[in-house]
Amino acid sequence: MLGRFLSAENYTELLARGQHRSASLLHFEPDVMRSSYNRRPFTVQHQLTAHPLFSLDSLFTLCRRMPQEQILFRLGNIPGDAELETSYDRYKRDLTLADTLDHFEERQAYICINNPERDPEYQPIIEGLLGEVAAQTDAMDPWISWYSTYIFISTRDAVTPYHMDREMNFLLQIRGAKTVHLWDQDDDDIMSPEQKDLLLSRIGSRPRYRPDFEAKAMTYQLSPGLGVHHPFIAPHRVHTGPQLSISLALTFRTRQSDMWTDAHRFNARLRKLGLHPRPIGKSALIDQTKCNLARLGQRVHRMLAPVEADA
Ligand SMILES: [Fe+2]
Numbered sequence: 001m002l003g004r005f006l007s008a009e010n011y012t013e014l015l016a017r018g019q020h021r022s023a024s025l026l027h028f029e030p031d032v033m034r035s036s037y038n039r040r041p042f043t044v045q046h047q048l049t050a051h052p053l054f055s056l057d058s059l060f061t062l063c064r065r066m067p068q069e070q071i072l073f074r075l076g077n078i079p080g081d082a083e084l085e086t087s088y089d090r091y092k093r094d095l096t097l098a099d100t101l102d103h104f105e106e107r108q109a110y111i112c113i114n115n116p117e118r119d120p121e122y123q124p125i126i127e128g129l130l131g132e133v134a135a136q137t138d139a140m141d142p143w144i145s146w147y148s149t150y151i152f153i154s155t156r157d158a159v160t161p162y163h164m165d166r167e168m169n170f171l172l173q174i175r176g177a178k179t180v181h182l183w184d185q186d187d188d189d190i191m192s193p194e195q196k197d198l199l200l201s202r203i204g205s206r207p208r209y210r211p212d213f214e215a216k217a218m219t220y221q222l223s224p225g226l227g228v229h230h231p232f233i234a235p236h237r238v239h240t241g242p243q244l245s246i247s248l249a250l251t252f253r254t255r256q257s258d259m260w261t262d263a264h265r266f267n268a269r270l271r272k273l274g275l276h277p278r279p280i281g282k283s284a285l286i287d288q289t290k291c292n293l294a295r296l297g298q299r300v301h302r303m304l305a306p307v308e309a310d311a
Pocket residue numbers: 163164165236
């Protein structure tokens with residue numbers, strides 16, 4: 001399983017770390033954060049561009065020492081509507097990791113390092129960044145319950161196809177340029193309430209791109225030192241510019257987004273029964289009740305499973 005779950009104690013430590021940091025690496029506009037966090041995308045500034053741990057040499061050294069299953073790689077230039085889940089297998093061709101690292105630009109490759117925070121050298125800086133995020137989100141959205149980070153290294157013209165993740169993200173551009181297209185997660189044309197219920201229940205594949213979405217894209221040009229916030233489940237597609245690019249994604253879930261997830265799961269069950277439930281996001285009280293029922297159902301299921309297995 002990717003990422004790390006945080007207990008209340010873990011979260012308190014992470015938050016304290018972010019609140020007491022003497023020199024911040026992330027710079028948020030407090031008003032923008034308050035008005036836009038988890039509603040719409042917005043840019044943030046950061047100080048990682050000259051950090052030695054994020055140079056290409058350091059990152060390739062990290063790729064060589066990390067467990068190989070944590071390093072995903074493929075050709076960079078793939079269709080923008082390719083399926084994300086299968087893209088690493090489908091567009092790997094005859095690349096090997098060693099060859100990709102030795103001839104990265106020549107092969108026009110793309111590398112995703114999963115969970116660099118598990119490496120003892122990278123853990124302090126990445127957890128410090130997550131602490132800074134927590135210090136900003138805590139007043140509006142207390143308790144980061146899980147996080148997972150990724151470093152993307154791509155050659156020119158690489159594409160991350162259209163998809164949505166089941167969490168929030170701050171994508172920070174460290175080297176080169178990226179164009180990030182984001183779509184409004186609350187636009188029913190982009191994702192219907194039913195599609196969101198299924199997405200968060202992990203039923204079927206993720207909602208697919210349609211060419212008519214293009215007119216609704218919100219486009220951000222990222223250069224080194226700039227990042228963009230992705231609200232919960234906001235669809236996105238990313239294009240690397242004409243040079244090599246390095247970026248860091250800080251993805252996380254909170255108690256609030258876990259509540260939405262479980263409420264969507266409850267809705268998906270109702271849909272299975274042929275019902276047409278009220279979409280999530282219309283009433284906080286009803287969403288909370290649906291979440292509680294989904295969690296109660298899960299507890300009952302766990303209690304009964306061994307009994308039924310014995311019967
Ligand atoms: Fe993503």
